[in-house]
Amino acid sequence: MGYYEEHRKILMEGVDAWNEWRRQNKSITPFLSGAFLGKADLNNADLKAADLRGANLMTAKLSNANLSGAQLLGANLTYANLSSAKLLWANLSDAYLSGARLPGADLSKAHLSSAKLFEADLRNANLSSTNLVGVDLRHSILIKANLSGANLSGANLIGAHLSEADFTVVILGETVLVDIDLSTIQNIESCHHLAPSVLDHRTLMRSGRLPEVFLRGCGLPDSLINYFPSLLNEQVRFHSCFISYSKKDEKFAKRLHADLQDNGVRCWFAPEDMKIGDRIRPVIDESIRVYDKLLLILTEQSIKSAWVEKEVETAFEKEQRQQQTVLFPIRLDEAVMEAKEAWAADIRRTRHIGDFCGWKSHDSYRTAFERLLRDLKATAIAKK
Numbered sequence: 001m002g003y004y005e006e007h008r009k010i011l012m013e014g015v016d017a018w019n020e021w022r023r024q025n026k027s028i029t030p031f032l033s034g035a036f037l038g039k040a041d042l043n044n045a046d047l048k049a050a051d052l053r054g055a056n057l058m059t060a061k062l063s064n065a066n067l068s069g070a071q072l073l074g075a076n077l078t079y080a081n082l083s084s085a086k087l088l089w090a091n092l093s094d095a096y097l098s099g100a101r102l103p104g105a106d107l108s109k110a111h112l113s114s115a116k117l118f119e120a121d122l123r124n125a126n127l128s129s130t131n132l133v134g135v136d137l138r139h140s141i142l143i144k145a146n147l148s149g150a151n152l153s154g155a156n157l158i159g160a161h162l163s164e165a166d167f168t169v170v171i172l173g174e175t176v177l178v179d180i181d182l183s184t185i186q187n188i189e190s191c192h193h194l195a196p197s198v199l200d201h202r203t204l205m206r207s208g209r210l211p212e213v214f215l216r217g218c219g220l221p222d223s224l225i226n227y228f229p230s231l232l233n234e235q236v237r238f239h240s241c242f243i244s245y246s247k248k249d250e251k252f253a254k255r256l257h258a259d260l261q262d263n264g265v266r267c268w269f270a271p272e273d274m275k276i277g278d279r280i281r282p283v284i285d286e287s288i289r290v291y292d293k294l295l296l297i298l299t300e301q302s303i304k305s306a307w308v309e310k311e312v313e314t315a316f317e318k319e320q321r322q323q324q325t326v327l328f329p330i331r332l333d334e335a336v337m338e339a340k341e342a343w344a345a346d347i348r349r350t351r352h353i354g355d356f357c358g359w360k361s362h363d364s365y366r367t368a369f370e371r372l373l374r375d376l377k378a379t380a381i382a383k384k
Contacts, residue, residue: 003031011037015045022046033071048086098136108146119321141321148187153194161322172197172217182207193217204228239292239376240266241328244311246302252332252359253297256369263373267295293376294318295328298353300335303344312343330354330372 007030011018022030023046030050038058042065049069060080068088076096084104091111098118106126113133120140127142129149139159148168158178168187173194179202182188189211196219204210215225241260245253260267294315302308312327319326329336331353336344347353354372358364 004033004035007031008035011040011042011045015042019044019046022048038076121321139321167191174198177203177218179203180206182210188214191217195219240268241293241295241376242268242311243295243297244302244308244315245297246299246305246308248301249297249299249332252356255359256295256297259369260373265373265376292326293328294326295330296347298329298331298336298344298347299333303335303339303341309341309343312347327351328354328372328375330356330368332356332359 010021011030011032030047032055033051033053035052035055037060038056039060040057041061043061043063045062045065047070048066049071050067051071052067052075053071054074055072056076057080058076058078060077062085063081063083064085065082066086067082067090068086070087070090072090072092072095074094075092077092077100078096079099080097080101082100082102082105085102085106087105087107087110089109090107092107092115093111093113095112095115097120098116099120100117101121102125103121103123104125105122107130108126108128109130110127111131112135113131114135115132116136117140118136118138120137122145123141123143124145125142126146127150128146130147130151132150132152132155134154135152135156137155137157137160139161140157141161142165143161143163145162145165147170148166149170151171152175153171153173154175156176157180158176160180162180162182163184164186166186168190170191171194172191173196175197177197178200182203183206191214197217199215199218199220212225216222243253243257257267294311296302296308296312296315315327327347329347329351331337334357336348336353339345339348354368354375356365356368359368
């Protein structure tokens with residue numbers, strides 16, 4: 001029996017048997033390269049320095065596992081649970097970690113170059129001095145993560161959540177900082193810039209005042225840096241919206257969309273904003289991820305719509321990831337108050353629903369609209 005078959009057989013006997021074997025064979029490096037370990041229960045497993053290159057660990061349970069120094073190059077860890085796992089010095093280059101759960105994990109000095117961490121949960125994770133060159137961190141959760149000394153050159157952070165993340169001496173260069181809030185990042189002024197980075201207007205408006213040394217390091221010209229404070233002081237900011245509705249309620253949706261746009265609210269409305277040739281479902285899913293709020297128009301028709309139900313499910317998933325309110329329901333009739341559909345009944349029980357039942361009356365519509373506009377105001381946080 002070869003090393004691979006022998007080591008995999010021991011591992012499949014359970015974590016207790018595996019850890020005992022490791023204690024008795026400290027000089028042996030586990031060889032599990034290319035192993036299929038999808039859905040395996042490896043919580044608390046001692047996999048220190050193990051060779052897991054190209055292994056399939058999709059949805060595996062690895063909470064509190066010791067993977068320090070492990071070779072995980074190209075491994076598939078999609079949706080794996082690595083909560084509080086030890087990954088110090090681990091080689092995760094080109095690994096697939098999309099949707100993986102890594103809260104509290106220790107990834108200090110790990111190699112993650114070109115890894116896929118799309119929508120990964122890295123809150124409170126230790127990523128100090130970690131190689132994150134070219135890493136896909138789109139929509140990942142990095143709340144309170146320790147990134148001190150990490151190399152984020154070429155990393156893609158579109159839509160990432162970085163509240164209170166520690167950026168002490170983080171290395172940036174060609175880093176994509178698009179549609180994110182940088183206002184509460186710790187020690188952002190200490191970043192080391194190897195080259196200009198990409199900051200879009202959404203990041204600038206969401207972040208408020210940022211240190212000038214950071215903005216210059218990202219490549220913004222002094223003329224824009226000097227002018228920017230006046231824009232922040234004059235503009236009232238609103239949360240951006242995706243409007244979810246039934247085709248039969250399109251007349252109201254168009255009116256609402258136009259009025260929101262006229263009042264400075266960025267909102268997505270399928271008939272006008274979809275490009276010719278777009279695949280509808282993926283575009284809508286991505287739009288809900290990018291925009292702050294899902295403005296749901298509830299009527300007898302929309303409650304029966306499987307399409308609307310899917311959009312609501314996407315919003316609920318986003319709320320769970322971000323731990324903040326995303327769904328803004330409004331109603332045009334009384335259908336939701338008596339609906340038997342589980343998702344609609346849940347909204348009725350747990351949410352305040354804006355009342356637009358009298359929307360055909362100008363005064364009634366304006367009253368309801370002004371309240372909605374008030375609730376969509378976003379508070380800007382100035383960087384001191």
